[in-house]
Amino acid sequence: MIYAYAFVAIAACVAIERFHNRRAKIAIALALAAFLAIAPRFYGNEAVFSILADAAVYVMLALGLNIVVGFAGLLDLGYAAFFAIGAYTYGMLASPQFGLHLPFWVLLFLAAALAALFGALLGAPTLRLHGDYLAIVTLGFGEIVPQIFQNLTKYTGGPNGIAALDIPSFFGHSFGASVMPYYYIALLGIVAALWISRNLRESRLGRAWMAIREDELAAKHAGINVLRSKLAAFAIGASFSGIGGVLFAAKLALVSPDLFGFQVSVLIVSMLVLGGMGNIVGVVVGSLLLTIVNSALLPQINSLVDTTFHTTIDLSNIHFLIYGAILVGIMLFRPEGLLPNRERRDEFHHNGEAEAEA
Amino acid sequence: MNALLDVRGLEVRYGGIVALRGIDFRVDEGEIVALLGANGAGKTTTLRAISGLLPIRAGDLTFAGTNFRKHGADAIARLGIAHVPEGRRVFTRMTVRENLELGGYAVAARRELDVRIDEVLSIFPRLHERIAQRAGTLSGGEQQMLAIGRALVAQPRLLVLDEPSLGLAPLIVAQIFEVLRDIHRRGTTIVLVEQNAHAALALADRGYVLRNGEIARNDTAANLARDPAVVAAYLGGE
Numbered sequence: 001m002i003y004a005y006a007f008v009a010i011a012a013c014v015a016i017e018r019f020h021n022r023r024a025k026i027a028i029a030l031a032l033a034a035f036l037a038i039a040p041r042f043y044g045n046e047a048v049f050s051i052l053a054d055a056a057v058y059v060m061l062a063l064g065l066n067i068v069v070g071f072a073g074l075l076d077l078g079y080a081a082f083f084a085i086g087a088y089t090y091g092m093l094a095s096p097q098f099g100l101h102l103p104f105w106v107l108l109f110l111a112a113a114l115a116a117l118f119g120a121l122l123g124a125p126t127l128r129l130h131g132d133y134l135a136i137v138t139l140g141f142g143e144i145v146p147q148i149f150q151n152l153t154k155y156t157g158g159p160n161g162i163a164a165l166d167i168p169s170f171f172g173h174s175f176g177a178s179v180m181p182y183y184y185i186a187l188l189g190i191v192a193a194l195w196i197s198r199n200l201r202e203s204r205l206g207r208a209w210m211a212i213r214e215d216e217l218a219a220k221h222a223g224i225n226v227l228r229s230k231l232a233a234f235a236i237g238a239s240f241s242g243i244g245g246v247l248f249a250a251k252l253a254l255v256s257p258d259l260f261g262f263q264v265s266v267l268i269v270s271m272l273v274l275g276g277m278g279n280i281v282g283v284v285v286g287s288l289l290l291t292i293v294n295s296a297l298l299p300q301i302n303s304l305v306d307t308t309f310h311t312t313i314d315l316s317n318i319h320f321l322i323y324g325a326i327l328v329g330i331m332l333f334r335p336e337g338l339l340p341n342r343e344r345r346d347e348f349h350h351n352g353e354a355e356a357e358a
Numbered sequence: 359m360n361a362l363l364d365v366r367g368l369e370v371r372y373g374g375i376v377a378l379r380g381i382d383f384r385v386d387e388g389e390i391v392a393l394l395g396a397n398g399a400g401k402t403t404t405l406r407a408i409s410g411l412l413p414i415r416a417g418d419l420t421f422a423g424t425n426f427r428k429h430g431a432d433a434i435a436r437l438g439i440a441h442v443p444e445g446r447r448v449f450t451r452m453t454v455r456e457n458l459e460l461g462g463y464a465v466a467a468r469r470e471l472d473v474r475i476d477e478v479l480s481i482f483p484r485l486h487e488r489i490a491q492r493a494g495t496l497s498g499g500e501q502q503m504l505a506i507g508r509a510l511v512a513q514p515r516l517l518v519l520d521e522p523s524l525g526l527a528p529l530i531v532a533q534i535f536e537v538l539r540d541i542h543r544r545g546t547t548i549v550l551v552e553q554n555a556h557a558a559l560a561l562a563d564r565g566y567v568l569r570n571g572e573i574a575r576n577d578t579a580a581n582l583a584r585d586p587a588v589v590a591a592y593l594g595g596e
Contacts, residue, residue: 204463210449210452210456211460214449214450214451214452215447217443218447220431221431221435221440221443221509222435222460223432223435223436223440223463223464225430226431227430346451
């Protein structure tokens with residue numbers, strides 16, 4: 001069931017990428033959105049849509065990181081920190097922790113704003129760093145934030161985190177135990193994230209990011225405010241992650257520091273690499289594939305092995321090995337990702353340029 | 359005549375090393391000024407300091423009456439100084455048109471940008487032929503034209519060029535200098551740094567000779583080209 005949904009979504013994405021006709025692209029996208037909105041009435045159960053809702057949150061995160069890494073070319077290895085900030089915003093302000101019960105909908109926007117603020121705060125001291133150096137500093141930030149949440153026991157519940165978070169409601173209707181509201185909100189979130197990504201890429205800011213990624217000095221020569229553009233990338237990218245964090249925390253009704261470790265940052269970067277950095281549709285495909293592998297395929301193989309061979313192996317323990325294998329395979333056979341954009345394809349296939357010159 | 363660009367007592371250091379010291383120079387509206395000197399004399403450093411790409415230790419920079427010493431590179435570009443960098447630095451993976459669009463980054467209105475790009479393309483018919491091509495596929499000369507074209511889209515009052523002839527065949531260099539003459543006729547003031555002192559002095563009205571981070575000579579281009587010392591040092595005898 002879950003594979004059927006994932007297959008339809010990925011097939012539609014590939015079709016959107018292959019068609020060159022703008023109207024055909026829009027038609028496919030609308031058809032996919034309609035399918036994903038209506039299909040739950042007919043097929044599937046809560047378990048399937050729980051996984052799909054998580055997948056949708058990861059798509060949002062990947063789209064946010066894509067703005068930082070794919071558009072602006074700033075390798076951020078601590079992106080999970082903003083996810084954590086979003087989740088803890090909900091955890092601390094909509095739970096018995098402080099007796100604060102702010103509405104879910106308000107916190108969605110507050111978390112986006114807070115994550116953006118921290119994105120800019122992280123960005124500010126790293127702006128003069130490039131490549132590896134930037135990656136190391138962001139890596140550090142990604143480690144520091146969960147550590148802070150873990151050690152501020154008085155405010156964050158320490159290693160145990162905060163449980164019994166408020167169940168959101170919509171005009172007085174509580175979400176209850178159903179995952180469907182989260183699924184729909186996450187779908188809307190993806191639509192919004194896609195729309196924002198697309199418009200940003202075509203905007204003046206998007207062109208500035210492209211120039212900075214290509215050649216920062218030349219971008220300065222062209223009169224682009226490099227510092228401000230980079231800060232904007234960090235802030236906007238982080239805000240997607242803040243919203244994702246609230247959704248994630250509310251659905252789980254729990255936050256704890258170990259949910260936002262380095263592996264989450266790596267997972268999201270892997271999604272970008274797999275799908276094709278910088279290309280919006282590619283990023284969606286990459287994040288869907290990895291989430292499905294992670295939350296559906298691996299558990300199923302586990303239980304299959306369990307029943308056939310009567311031994312228990314837990315593949316989720318070696319999921320990093322599996323990501324690693326996927327990434328190595330991608331790097332060997334298709335380093336630009338599954339659905340790359342034009343610039344990125346060129347980056348890895350210089351021979352095409354050489355031929356054009358000859 | 360009022361100076362368009364007035365540089366007073368410019369000092370730049372790299373770490374503890376003094377790269378430029380007490381540089382005074384001015385460029386009047388409508389002039390072409392050449393900066394000459396050996397490798398490491400401070401020519402490129404001077405241009406980069408003017409464009410806001412290096413921190414300035416001391417001195418004052420004025421452009422059309424505005425002191426811009428504390429401006430960032432983007433603000434200086436908006437003032438009307440466009441810098442064509444050494445080594446061209448076009449965005450190789452973008453098309454010719456995308457490169458030109460980035461030159462007009464400060465231009466908000468799409469229609470205005472298109473008009474300006476068309477004007478630039480009328481100066482460089484070669485670029486017009488290659489408008490949809492990736493800049494990385496252009497020849498060195500075409501890339502230099504693109505770099506100049508990209509700067510011109512901003513419609514600068516002052517065009518600053520760093521070694522536009524670097525690594526180009528003599529025939530192409532002649533074409534580039536012909537274009538610069540044309541751009542100057544259309545009313546743009548030009549400052550250029552050149553190793554090719556013959557070509558630079560043939561084009562320029564005045565020249566400054568830099569030596570070890572200081573101005574060693576300042577004269578009209580014609581006098582510099584006749585000066586035996588300058589000829590021996592920078593024009594390779596004759």
